[in-house]
Amino acid sequence: xxxxxxxxxxxxxxxxxxxxxxxxxxxxxxxxxxxxxxxxxxxxxxxxxxxxxxxxxxxxxxxxxxxxxxxxxxxxxxxxxxxxxxxxxxxxxxxxxxxxxxxxxxxxxxxxxxxxxxxxxxxxxxxxxxxxxxxxxxxxxxxxxxxxxxxxxxxxxxxxxxxxxxxxxxxxxxxxxxxxxxxxxxxxxxxxxxxxxxxxxxxxxxxxxxxxxxxxxxxxxxxxxxxxxxxxxxxxxxxxxxxxxxxxxxxxxxxxxxxxxxxxxxxxxxxxxxxxxxxxxxxxxxxxxxxxxxxxxxxxxxxxxxxxxxxxxxxxxxxxxxxxxxxxxxxxxxxxxxxxxxxxxxxxxxxxxxxxxxxxxxxxxxxxxxxxxxxxxxxxxxxxxxxxxxxxxxxxxxxxxxxxxxxxxxxxxxxxxxxxxxxxxxxxxxxxxxxxxxxxxxxxxxxxxxxxxxxxxxxxxxxxxxxxxxxxxxxxxxxxxxxxxxxxxxxxxxxxxxxx
Numbered sequence: 001x002x003x004x005x006x007x008x009x010x011x012x013x014x015x016x017x018x019x020x021x022x023x024x025x026x027x028x029x030x031x032x033x034x035x036x037x038x039x040x041x042x043x044x045x046x047x048x049x050x051x052x053x054x055x056x057x058x059x060x061x062x063x064x065x066x067x068x069x070x071x072x073x074x075x076x077x078x079x080x081x082x083x084x085x086x087x088x089x090x091x092x093x094x095x096x097x098x099x100x101x102x103x104x105x106x107x108x109x110x111x112x113x114x115x116x117x118x119x120x121x122x123x124x125x126x127x128x129x130x131x132x133x134x135x136x137x138x139x140x141x142x143x144x145x146x147x148x149x150x151x152x153x154x155x156x157x158x159x160x161x162x163x164x165x166x167x168x169x170x171x172x173x174x175x176x177x178x179x180x181x182x183x184x185x186x187x188x189x190x191x192x193x194x195x196x197x198x199x200x201x202x203x204x205x206x207x208x209x210x211x212x213x214x215x216x217x218x219x220x221x222x223x224x225x226x227x228x229x230x231x232x233x234x235x236x237x238x239x240x241x242x243x244x245x246x247x248x249x250x251x252x253x254x255x256x257x258x259x260x261x262x263x264x265x266x267x268x269x270x271x272x273x274x275x276x277x278x279x280x281x282x283x284x285x286x287x288x289x290x291x292x293x294x295x296x297x298x299x300x301x302x303x304x305x306x307x308x309x310x311x312x313x314x315x316x317x318x319x320x321x322x323x324x325x326x327x328x329x330x331x332x333x334x335x336x337x338x339x340x341x342x343x344x345x346x347x348x349x350x351x352x353x354x355x356x357x358x359x360x361x362x363x364x365x366x367x368x369x370x371x372x373x374x375x376x377x378x379x380x381x382x383x384x385x386x387x388x389x390x391x392x393x394x395x396x397x398x399x400x401x402x403x404x405x406x407x408x409x410x411x412x413x414x415x416x417x418x419x420x421x422x423x424x425x426x427x428x429x430x431x432x433x434x435x436x437x438x439x440x441x442x443x444x445x446x447x448x449x450x451x452x453x454x455x456x457x458x459x460x461x462x463x464x465x466x467x468x469x470x471x472x473x474x475x476x477x478x479x480x481x482x483x484x485x486x487x488x489x490x491x492x493x494x495x496x497x498x499x500x
Contacts, residue, residue, distance in 0.1 A: 002071050003174045004209050008035050011215045018188075020212065021061035021129065024221040024246050029061050029129050031215070034068075037129060041069035044126060044135075049075075050099035051141045052153075054092070056080040057104045058222045059194045061129035064208055066102045067198070071170060076146050078153045079199035082223075083470050084163070088155075090116040091162045095355055096153055097141030102126075106134035113138075146354070153354055154201040154307050165354030166201075166307040175348040176310035177209040179330035183317045184277055184301075186250070190216035191274075193248040195226045195239070195257065202311040206252050206279065219246045227260075236260035236267075243272040251275070254282040254479050258289060258300060265296050272298075279303050279315060283479040284382065286405040287324050302326050304382055308350045308366050309333075314380045325379035334365075335380070341371045342386050371399070388483065390421035396455035398426065400483075403458065406451050410444035412436040415468050417481045418458065419494060425459035427494050429486065431467045438463060460497050462490070 008031060011018060016032030029037065045053065053070050055077065057063045070077035078096045080089060089112060092098070103109045113120060113136070122137030146153065151170035155163040180186075192211045196203035198220075211218050227238030239260055243251070253261065258280045265271045278293075281303040293300040303315030304326035313335075316327035329335055334346040344365040352360035361367075371389065372382040384399025391397055400418040407416035407428060414433045420426035432441055441461070449457040468474035474486050487494070 002170055003178065004212055005038070005068065005072060007213045007215070008038070008068075011212075015215070018215065019217045021064055021218050021220060023060055023129075024219055024225065027061055027130050029065075034065065037065045038068045038072050041065055041126065041128060042072035045069055045073040045075055045100070048100055048137070051097045051143070052076040052078050052099060052146055054078045054080045054096075054098040054101040055103075055199070056082065056089075056101055056109055057133070057198075058082075058224075059198050059220045060104065060131060060222060061218075061220055062102075062104065062131040062133050063198050064218065064220065065128050066133070067204070067208070071151060074151075076150050076153060078155075078165075079204065081155070081199040082197060084155075086112050086115050088163055090118070092155055092165070093118065093138065095145065095162075095165060097143075097145035099138050099141055101136045101138065103134050103136065104131060106136070109134075109136065147351065150351060152201075152204075154199075154204075156307050164356075167351045167354055168201075168310065169351060172310050172348045172350065173205060174209070175332050176312055176330070177205050177213060179332050179348075180206055180312050180315070181210045181213050183315055183327075183330055184210070184250070184279065185318055186210050186214035186216060188215040190214060190249045190276075191219055191247055192216060193219045193226065193243060193246060193251040195228075195242075195251050195253065197223065201307050202282065202305065203252055205311050211250070216250075219248065221246065234260050236264040240264035240268065240270065240272070243275065244270060247274050248272055249274050250277045251279075253278055253280045253300075255280060255285050255289070256479050258285065258293060261298065262289065262292050262296060265298065266292075271296060275299060277301060277318070281305060281312075281315075281326070284401045284405055286409040288409040290323055304370075304380060306368060309345050309368075310348045310350070313345055313368075322375075322377065322379045325375065325381050327380060328378050329380060335374065336365065337373065338367070340386070341373065341383070343368045343370045343372045343380075343382075390419070392420055392426070392455055393422055393424045398456050403428070403448075403452060403456050404481075406448040407445065407458070410448055412440055412444040413448075415464065415475075415481075417468070417483065417486050419483075419487070423498060426457065427497055428458045428461040429464050429490055429494075430461050431464045462493055462497070465489075 011031040012035040017030045020031045020034040021029040120136050124135050126133045150167045152168045153165045155165050194207045226242045227235035278300045285302050301316040305312035314327040314329045332347040336344045346365045369386050371384050384401050403418045404416045407413050415431035418428045
């Protein structure tokens with residue numbers, strides 16, 4: 001039996017009224033009710049016996065129950081990111097053979113399916129955790145699209161083309177969840193705020209499975225309630241209010257959310273007093289940003305992972321933290337490094353990419369594409385992406401992420417992307433923070449350059465036409481720049497700078 005489902009059964013027996021899920025406004029689900037809700041939805045799934053189930057829903061208790069019901073029914077689950085385009089959603093449905101979609105946004109989903117010319121052959125309503133959920137039935141899929149034994153397919157946004165489906169077994173997912181529970185010290189009195197979309201594997205595992213293993217409470221008020229707007233907007237004040245108002249003890253952040261939280265705490269003088277553990281990952285975090293959080297009394301712990309390794313590889317934790325490192329590897333993880341410093345990971349890995357047989361690691365180690373090293377104390381350090389490192393005209397290796405971190409910790413620079421392959425100097429594309437006069441940008445570039453060696457400094461820069469975002473295709477959902485796409489937009493202007 002699934003260890004998460006077993007833990008829920010155990011908590012339901014020992015403390016049936018203990019709060020498992022809440023939307024923060026009266027939609028409370030105790031552990032006994034959670035167990036019953038999972039069984040009921042699993043029975044409904046058993047009647048349909050779909051090849052795969054898609055979830056297109058906001059962060060609510062209904063999402064969690066629907067997800068766990070697929071585990072109970074042993075039917076593959078495919079979370080559908082709300083921020084994906086209709087074309088990407090069409091790709092997910094077709095490649096995974098999704099035959100049922102659970103949604104709390106039926107009108108939007110009907111519009112989306114009509115736009116991609118996909119017929120709906122059946123529809124029913126379910127009440128899940130007091131919320132009306134529409135279940136749309138799609139035409140039967142071609143058999144055999146999903147390999148046997150796969151419990152979940154998480155689609156990575158990637159950098160070009162269609163998203164890739166990462167196939168995961170329940171054993172892989174729960175191995176990571178168990179190690180993460182022990183590493184971060186999850187406990188029964190935790191209240192975890194699900195602030196990232198639940199379609200994000202990291203939140204799904206770290207923000208739902210880990211708290212439920214510990215008998216804690218998942219707070220799921222919906223993305224708007226935590227200040228998330230559209231694909232990439234964040235109301236920092238609303239986010240802080242949610243942290244304080246819901247008495248949050250744990251959460252998972254991406255760097256932009258950490259920056260917003262630090263800014264909101266600094267501006268208001270208020271902070272979430274009960275917060276004991278805020279994990280931050282998904283993209284590089286600057287050391288100064290972590291130091292700013294610490295100075296404000298925010299217990300922030302950087303981690304590192306990727307979907308192919310079940311979302312988490314290493315994480316800092318209470319009693320085992322080192323600034324500038326992404327933490328110690330989780331208990332089940334083994335690491336080694338290639339000659340050029342690429343990190344190779346073993347333990348609880350994916351079973352290959354959907355529709356691409358033979359993509360699972362044959363020797364048990366997955367090449368992450370990240371460059372790093374372990375220090376003498378066993379902490380993992382990430383220095384950049386293998387494919388992003390460029391060599392200047394003077395033969396110096398530069399990791400653009402390193403330079404970008406120094407730029408974006410400056411109070412006037414919100415986003416930065418650096419280029420310099422085979423060039424005599426480096427050029428950056430910058431987005432100033434709101435309210436910053438463009439004439440002051442140079443002083444922030446100068447401050448960043450003061451922290452860098454000469455070969456890594458930014459000699460020239462240009463302002464972005466608009467902030468990089470999911471909407472314009474220039475940022476991923478976790479805040480990483482799509483460098484090839486950015487170069488296509490700004491390449492001529494960058495070349496003209498070098499031409500001068």
